[in-house]
Amino acid sequence: MRDYRIFIDHDNLEPEELLLEAVSPDSRIERPLKSEFFIAFYFSILVVLAIFAATGFKLSILDNDYFTALAVKNQFINIPISPPRGLTYSREGTILAENRETYGLWLLPFRLTINEKEEIIVRLSEILNLSIENLTGLIEKNSGKASFLIESDISEEKKEKISSLGSLALVIAKNNTRVYPDGKSFSHLLGYVNLVNENDLSKDSFYQTNDQIGRFGLESYYESYLRGKRGEILINRFSDGMQELEPHKGNSLVLNINSKLQKDIYSELENGLRQIGREVAVAVAQDPRDGRILSLISLPSFNNNSFVRGLTLEEFKVFFENKKDPLLNRVISGRFSPGSTIKPLIALAALEEGVINPSQKINAPGFITITNPYNPEIVYTFRDWKNHGLVNMREAIANSSDIYFYTVGGGFYDIKGLGIERIARYLKMFKVDSILGIDLGGEAAGFVPDPEWKRQNRGEIWYQGDTFNVSIGQGDLLITPLWLTSYIAAIGNNGFLYKPFIVDKILNEEGNIIKTFGPEVLASFNFNEENLNVVKEGMKLVAEVGTAKVLGDLPFKVGAKSGTAEVVKGQSTSSWITVFAPYDNPQIALTIMMESGKEGSYIPHQIAYRVLENYFK
Incomplete structure (x- = not known):
């Protein structure tokens, strides 16, 4: 059946006719609406109703906790209580870093009435020894805040006087600050903490005003473990009610450090430097069996407690204007020429590469000369520190013959020598140009020069004399004391270069172990056993008849x-x-370096003797 429509000329309708159009029999006849339209219409209504219902459910049920928390937040003012940091222990249980309970003074501006304000300012200025002008300015500056800190560490006497004021606008909150019982002896190892700054607060939401953060050393490296969980005081805006939530102490560190060894070496270094009027020295001791760091000292040192409380002007000048840079941890960040301590590695490389037989003697008369290959009229003289005569490898190591190592390193007489490429390869095998991964920030890598580096940086070609210099640990070769100790430990333990590590384990608040650290081999060397023994025998002769007898x-x-x-x-x-001991079963590798003149060159040997004697008593 067909559908029909009757159309009306709307342009000719009178106004009253418009009102009658809906009921007029002459109004147009539309086609019937299809059932799909009604289904869609009713479905849309159901969807809208479902959305309203879901929103209501979410707001009333699912988001109930959120809005409850928001209401509580608006009702209460939060004053943070900094948690006590985890303790730091030596391997034998001596506390190296602990906490002291302190009290901070907070002001709640909204509770400070006009009548009370003037009296509180006067009384507080007397108690805190602050000028009325400064205190008034501090209050005005923070008047828009719900709470702010006036002083972070008030004495017990001041605490009692402030409490006696009876003001609801003043709140005394318990806090903790760091203390280092023997700061200077362990300063570069432990590092220090001080108050957070604006940069810290913007980078990590964990921190709040008056928190302390690790800035250096282990305090910084293990900050996330040490810092603990904050407590808080909740103050009701609309009543006098107050609730305190206790903080949770951070995790504690148990180190591999032997505190007695650390103190002994520190004392010896200080006395040795005093004898010769110098300031710079380093010492590091490692267990060759697994890489554990037993002691780590860098001088000049500093009192890390000074940074916790804040530096005085005089202390600031000492730390930041001292050209000897007391804050530099020279054990891991200082780069030095190793001198003759590199010779055992050069000797081992020469034996492994078949450059020389260990029994073959080389004449070391006190100097050698070589001619410039581009101009025969130019002759270079390379001197030894003394005339050694004929020496084999063991004797050359024992008496530190430069001529011998010029020869096996750079080539002379009829001996071709290792050459810089092979020397560099062995140095890099021992990872001199890499960081070893100790658990302290700021570790530096050593540096191995080569012909390409010299051409690019100095616009010069590489000479045979450059190889001579590297062969005796001079020239542009640079190492860190940490690396030197690890390399000597690898000689002593027959070819295992371990990652050095300071922390043995981490304990939680209840004293349970939550993390342990163990040996990690960075490189193992399959050296010929006879070759390794020759080098070690030469090092034994150093102590028996040689340069450190x-x-x-x-x-x-x-x-x-x-x-x-x-x-x-x-x-x-x-x-x-640098020394490993005992010879047959090494338990310690010890390196000591002192800045000295000729008059003090043997002081490190004497210190090493006394340190090792006491260590094995």
Whole structure:
């Protein structure tokens, strides 16, 4: 059946006719609406109703906790209580970093009435020893805040006087601050904490005003473990009610550090520097069996407690204007010429590469000369520190013959020598140009020069004399004391270079172990056993008849190597001793370096003797 429509001319309708159009029999006949339209219409209504219902359910049920929390937040003012940081223990249980309970004074501006304000300012200025002008300015500056900190560490006497004021606008909150019982001896190892700044607050939402944060050393490296969980005081805006939620202490560190060894070495270094009027020294001790750091000292040192409380002007000048840079951890960040301490590695490389037989003797008369290959009229003289005569490899290591190592390193007489490429390869095998990954920030890598580097940086070609210099630990070769100790430990333990690590385990608030650290081999070397023994025997002779024979008086055998390297031409040198002990079953590798003149070159040897003697008592 067809549908029909009757159309009306709307342009000719009178106004009253418009009103009658809906009921007029002449109004147009539309086609019937299809059922799909009604289905869609009713479905749309159902969807809208469902959305309203879901929104209501979400607001009343699912988001109930959120809005409840928001209401509580608006009702209460939060005053943070900084958590006590985790403690730091030496391997034998001595506390190296602990906490002292303190009290901070907070002001609640909304509770400070006009009548009370003037009296509170006067009384507080007397108690806190602040000028009325400064205190007034502080209050005005923070008047828009719900609460703000006036002073972070008030004494017990001040606390009692403030409490006696009876003002609801003043709140005393318990806090904690860091204390280092023996700060200077452990300063570069532990580092320090101080108050957070605006940058800290913007980078990490965990921190709030008056929190302390690790800035240096282990305090910084393990900050996320040490910092704990904050407590708070909740103050009701609309009543006098107050609720305190206790903080939770951070996790504690148990170190591999032997505190007695650390203190002994620190005292010895201070006394040694005092004897020769110098300031710079380093020492690091490692267990060759697994890489554990037993001691780590850098001088000049600093009192890390000073940074916790805030530096005075005089202290600031000492720390930041001192050219010797007390804040530099020279053990891991200082780069030095190793001097003759590199010779055992060069000797091992020469044996492994078949450059020389260990029994073959080389004449070391005190100097050698070589001719410039591009101009025969130019002759270079390379001197030794003494005339050694004929020496084999063991004797060359024992007596530190430069001529011998010029020859096996750079080539002379009829011996081709290793050459810089092979020397660099062995140095890099021992990872001298890499960081070792100790658990402290700021570790530096050493540096191995080569012909390409010299061409790019100095616009010069590489000479045979450059290889001579690297072969005896001079020139542009640079190492860190940490690396030197790890490399000597690898010689002593027959070829295992371990990652050095300071922390043994981490304990939670209840004292339970939550994390442990163990040995990690960075490189293992399949050296010929006979070659390795030759090098070690030469190092044993260093202590018995060679350049560090004071160590021969110890009641046990050791392997050692001494060295000197010029720091400022004609003025100062770095005097080195590195040693593993006991010789047959090494339990410690010890390196000591002191900035000295010629008169102090043997002081590190004497210190190493006394340290090792006491360690094995």
